[in-house]
Amino acid sequence: MTSSTPAIALSIAGSEATGGAGAQADLKTFEELGTFGIIALTCIVSFDPKNNWGHRFVPVAPQVIADQLEATQTAYAGSLDTVKLGMMGTPDTIATVAAALSNQEWKNVVLDPVLICKGQEPGAALDTDQALQAQLLPKATFVTPNHFEAEVLSGIEIKTVEDLKEAARIIHEKSGAAVLAKGGVRLEGPDAVDVFFDGETLEVLATPKVGEVAVSGAGCSLAAAVTAELAKGVAPLEAARNAKAFVTEAIKHRVGSAAPFDAVYQGGARA
Ligand code: PXL
Numbered sequence: 124m125t126s127s128t129p130a131i132a133l134s135i136a137g138s139e140a141t142g143g144a145g146a147q148a149d150l151k152t153f154e155e156l157g158t159f160g161i162i163a164l165t166c167i168v169s170f171d172p173k174n175n176w177g178h179r180f181v182p183v184a185p186q187v188i189a190d191q192l193e194a195t196q197t198a199y200a201g202s203l204d205t206v207k208l209g210m211m212g213t214p215d216t217i218a219t220v221a222a223a224l225s226n227q228e229w230k231n232v233v234l235d236p237v238l239i240c241k242g243q244e245p246g247a248a249l250d251t252d253q254a255l256q257a258q259l260l261p262k263a264t265f266v267t268p269n270h271f272e273a274e275v276l277s278g279i280e281i282k283t284v285e286d287l288k289e290a291a292r293i294i295h296e297k298s299g300a301a302v303l304a305k306g307g308v309r310l311e312g313p314d315a316v317d318v319f320f321d322g323e324t325l326e327v328l329a330t331p332k333v334g335e336v337a338v339s340g341a342g343c344s345l346a347a348a349v350t351a352e353l354a355k356g357v358a359p360l361e362a363a364r365n366a367k368a369f370v371t372e373a374i375k376h377r378v379g380s381a382a383p384f385d386a387v388y389q390g391g392a393r394a
Contacts, residue, residue: 129158129159130158130205130351130356131159131199131354132347132354133161133162133195133206133207134149134150134153134160134161134207134347135162135163135165135188135192135208135211135220136162136164136207136208136210136343137167137209138164139339140167140168141170141386143338143385144339144340144342144343144386145210146209148340148343149162149343149344149350151344151389151390152343152351152389153350153351155369155390155393156348156352156355156369157355158355161195161203163191163192164188164191165188165209165210165211165212165216165220166181166182166210166211167180168180168181168210170382172382176383180212182213183216185215185216188216188219189219189223192223193223196226203227204228204229205229205230205231205233206232207235207346207350208233208259209343211251211255211259214250214251217251217254217255217258217259218254221258221262230264231265231353232262232264233265233267234260234262234263235267236266237272238251238255238271238272256276260276260297260298260300261299264300264301265300265303265353265359266298266301266302267302267303267349268302269309269342270287270306270307271309273287273294273304273305276293277289277290277293278293281306281309281310282310283310284306284310284316284318287318288320290318291303291304295321299322301321301322301359301360301363303317303318303319303366304317305317305345306318308332308335308337313331314329314331314332315331315332315371316329317363319359319360319363328364328367333374337384338386339382339385339386339387340386340387341373341374344369344370344387344389346366348362348370349363349366352366368392369389369391369392370387372391372392372394373387373388373391373392374387374391376388376394
């Protein structure tokens with residue numbers, strides 16, 4: 124590899140057709156941050172404008188997911204050591220992805236623990252949550268739960284920054300991973316507060332809220348930005364700080380549409 128060869132960043136994630144979240148957000152973020160982005164698709168989500176913009180969810184067949192990962196892992200054997208895990212959607216997908224991850228060593232496995240998608244049956248979602256916690260959480264080196272996911276993974280209610288710190292500690296204990304627990308707009312106060320904890324360093328990352336409404340793709344882009352930074356060799360805490368600054372600009376430059384939520388613009392930092 125020459126010094127001008129970009130670091131490779133793989134995302135295993137779902138497509139979200141309006142381009143705000145999911146694989147599209149990951150790929151745009153990877154490229155903005157100077158890495159060579161690759162996607163293996165797990166599912167296709169199409170919002171339904173006739174049904175309150177609910178999620179229509181179609182999983183990719185497990186064999187097709189395995190095929191994509193075989194192609195990628197074989198093509199970049201020796202230079203691919205960083206992966207982001209986004210929306211999985213089904214227990215079968217999780218088992219397939221876990222098996223493919225086991226085929227090689229990884230430096231960085233960033234898990235964005237996307238727990239429920241509105242289009243899924245609650246029963247299926249519970250199975251998916253359990254499979255994710257049993258099969259993917261132990262492989263993670265860095266986890267990025269949002270407020271809801273941090274409550275589920277830690278088992279505690281999160282109302283304050285102190286609660287968020289406690290949740291980050293519990294999730295670190297469970298996973299061994301560095302944790303970036305996101306308060307976002309869910310915690311009261313003028314700042315969007317996230318908590319980083321890696322077992323040694325606990326740091327509160329706070330930036331003034333850009334608004335009080337969540338913007339589509341912020342979570343995906345944050346985890347993708349962490350992934351890109353780690354792929355380039357940046358240390359975890361610095362990766363978290365850089366990712367937050369990147370997403371803050373992406374939220375400031377968000378794109379409106381006929382959908383009831385704006386989408387982040389990953390080119391914001393350049394705009
Ligand atoms: O933001 C979570 C998310 C991740 N991945 C896909 C999605 C969504 C939310 O809509 O559709 C594919």
